[in-house]
Amino acid sequence: MSASATVAVLGAGSWGTALSLLLCRNGHQVRLWSHDAAQIDALQRDGENRQFLPGFPLPPALTPTTSLDAALAGATDCLLVVPSHAFRQVLTLLPERLPNDSGIAWATKGLEPKTGQLLHRVAHDVLGVNRPLAVVSGPSFALEVARGLPTAITVAANQTAFADRIAHLLHSERFRAYTSSDIIGVEVCGAAKNVLAIATGIADGLGFGANTRAALITRGLAELIRIGTALGGRAETFMGLAGMGDLVLTCTDNQSRNRRMGLALARGMNVTAALAEIGQEVEGVVTALSVHTLAASLGIEMPISEQVYRVLYEQVSPEQATAALLEREPKPELG
Numbered sequence: 001m002s003a004s005a006t007v008a009v010l011g012a013g014s015w016g017t018a019l020s021l022l023l024c025r026n027g028h029q030v031r032l033w034s035h036d037a038a039q040i041d042a043l044q045r046d047g048e049n050r051q052f053l054p055g056f057p058l059p060p061a062l063t064p065t066t067s068l069d070a071a072l073a074g075a076t077d078c079l080l081v082v083p084s085h086a087f088r089q090v091l092t093l094l095p096e097r098l099p100n101d102s103g104i105a106w107a108t109k110g111l112e113p114k115t116g117q118l119l120h121r122v123a124h125d126v127l128g129v130n131r132p133l134a135v136v137s138g139p140s141f142a143l144e145v146a147r148g149l150p151t152a153i154t155v156a157a158n159q160t161a162f163a164d165r166i167a168h169l170l171h172s173e174r175f176r177a178y179t180s181s182d183i184i185g186v187e188v189c190g191a192a193k194n195v196l197a198i199a200t201g202i203a204d205g206l207g208f209g210a211n212t213r214a215a216l217i218t219r220g221l222a223e224l225i226r227i228g229t230a231l232g233g234r235a236e237t238f239m240g241l242a243g244m245g246d247l248v249l250t251c252t253d254n255q256s257r258n259r260r261m262g263l264a265l266a267r268g269m270n271v272t273a274a275l276a277e278i279g280q281e282v283e284g285v286v287t288a289l290s291v292h293t294l295a296a297s298l299g300i301e302m303p304i305s306e307q308v309y310r311v312l313y314e315q316v317s318p319e320q321a322t323a324a325l326l327e328r329e330p331k332p333e334l335g
């Protein structure tokens, strides 16, 4: 655990709130910002985040605010936890409010929806390439972190000292933070695993068994490695917490909104209705489109992710998508 810091956490959904609780438990002060005044009113009134993470009282060290100036003034650290669709928009508000050399970390998992860019590339666009940047990723359901259940994640940064700083802020006996220098690999894992979690939800929803689930996870990992290494990530990253760890977590547990999207699609629900039922961000829906475009432009085969894209965007039924996967010709497993 590091000396007491003042952290601006930008994004007050379930993950921003859970990380804020963790930081407060670690002895830090947190300013939790939301763009939504009604949400901040509710946090102040209820003393908890009833909408996104009910049942966890907000400690005195946590100050909810709708003012970005108040959140950032004098903050020692800044952690973005907004959905990927809001990432650039929020990032753009930061340079005029932060010293030029202050680092920025994020725990968002996804690609920029309109461009398919990795989020550190968006950060380069907005902030330049010299600032310390870090991404926090890995198998971590907000609810379990809020409950203090043991969790391990990865912090990948462009500067070793910055990875160490963010890891130390988050690290505790119940939350192990490992460091990495592979931002690309860690970002690809966090984004693309969501598409594979939708696939596994579909398979489980259609009544396929444990064999199918294991096959999807393993062949899904091969897809992650293929696209991630083509984009410049290191192969070993995909075997770690941000890769295999998060893939297994989201493919196997119904706390995952992406997996629940797949289960809903298998019940015959359309995407809009399923999103409304889930009521929270489901990053894999837009990421499936970006992965489809990226894989095509890189000439990479991602058959499972491709079928998820077809179900989401081309009115292919879950049954047809499954049949298309099963009808593929045999091929060598490796290579």
Ligand SMILES: NC(=O)c1ccc[n+]([C@@H]2O[C@H](COP(=O)([O-])OP(=O)(O)OC[C@H]3O[C@@H](n4cnc5c(N)ncnc54)[C@H](O)[C@@H]3O)[C@@H](O)[C@H]2O)c1
Pocket: 011, 012, 013, 014, 015, 016, 034, 035, 036, 039, 052, 081, 082, 083, 084, 085, 086, 089, 090, 107, 108, 109, 110, 140, 141, 142, 143, 279, 280, 281, 283
């Ligand atoms: N929930 C988890 O367990 C978990 C774990 C790891 C990573 N993540 C990632 O964290 C990110 C946030 O997810 P979440 O689970 O907290 O989402 P959530 O659905 O719980 O909450 C979304 C939050 O984003 C805010 N928001 C929406 N549009 C915004 C905008 N334009 N500007 C600013 N804020 C906006 C909403 O007000 C809300 O507070 C996602 O990328 C997700 O993949 C989530």
Ligand SMILES: O=P(O)(O)OC[C@H](O)CO
Pocket: 109, 138, 139, 140, 141, 194, 197, 246, 249, 250, 255, 256, 257, 258, 259, 281, 282, 283
């Ligand atoms: O609920 P999901 O599917 O967005 O997954 C949440 C986290 O990414 C799990 O690590």
